[in-house]
Amino acid sequence: MKIRAVLGLLLTLSLISCSYYFGNPDIGLPFGPKDYGLMVAQPYPQEVLLAKKRLQNFLQRGKLRNQKTLQQTAFVAIEASQLSAGEIFAILRLLGTGQIRANTFYSTDPYNRAAVPVKFLLIFDWRSQRLAAPDGILVIDTPNRGTIGQFGGFRSVYGGTGWW
Numbered sequence: 001m002k003i004r005a006v007l008g009l010l011l012t013l014s015l016i017s018c019s020y021y022f023g024n025p026d027i028g029l030p031f032g033p034k035d036y037g038l039m040v041a042q043p044y045p046q047e048v049l050l051a052k053k054r055l056q057n058f059l060q061r062g063k064l065r066n067q068k069t070l071q072q073t074a075f076v077a078i079e080a081s082q083l084s085a086g087e088i089f090a091i092l093r094l095l096g097t098g099q100i101r102a103n104t105f106y107s108t109d110p111y112n113r114a115a116v117p118v119k120f121l122l123i124f125d126w127r128s129q130r131l132a133a134p135d136g137i138l139v140i141d142t143p144n145r146g147t148i149g150q151f152g153g154f155r156s157v158y159g160g161t162g163w164w
Contacts, residue, residue, distance in 0.1 A: 057162035075156035086114030
């Protein structure tokens with residue numbers, strides 16, 4: 001009798017936890033629905049150096065084009081590297097469940113989740129040209145270069161890889 005009660009309790013707890021997880025789409029997503037960021041990651045020193053070069057290039061060539069946009073926010077999001085979703089299991093799982101912002105993915109080939117490009121962005125304060133946060137942000141979708149978007153809680157101008 002005690003074994004049935006214990007098994008019944010365990011079954012009930014497992015069903016409650018499953019329904020809580022599947023009924024709550026915000027679990028595992030650190031940012032809000034208007035944020036392009038999916039999760040944070042630590043950059044390698046080489047990625048930081050490359051992103052700083054790209055930031056300088058973006059600021060030199062884009063200052064005249066985007067003077068008004070740069071005045072609206074102190075941050076610029078620069079692409080440091082690019083991965084595929086197959087390299088990041090958590091993103092691959094979220095793509096499969098449809099819980100993340102990935103319009104590019106959903107409009108192209110929803111059956112090849114592992115090949116979806118994931119961009120690794122670093123957020124810089126464009127005035128001091130220093131990192132705004134020690135971690136970078138992984139994103140799939142981005143706004144157009146030179147426009148403002150929300151990346152990991154930072155309202156930033158998206159600089160992409162600079163103006164090459």
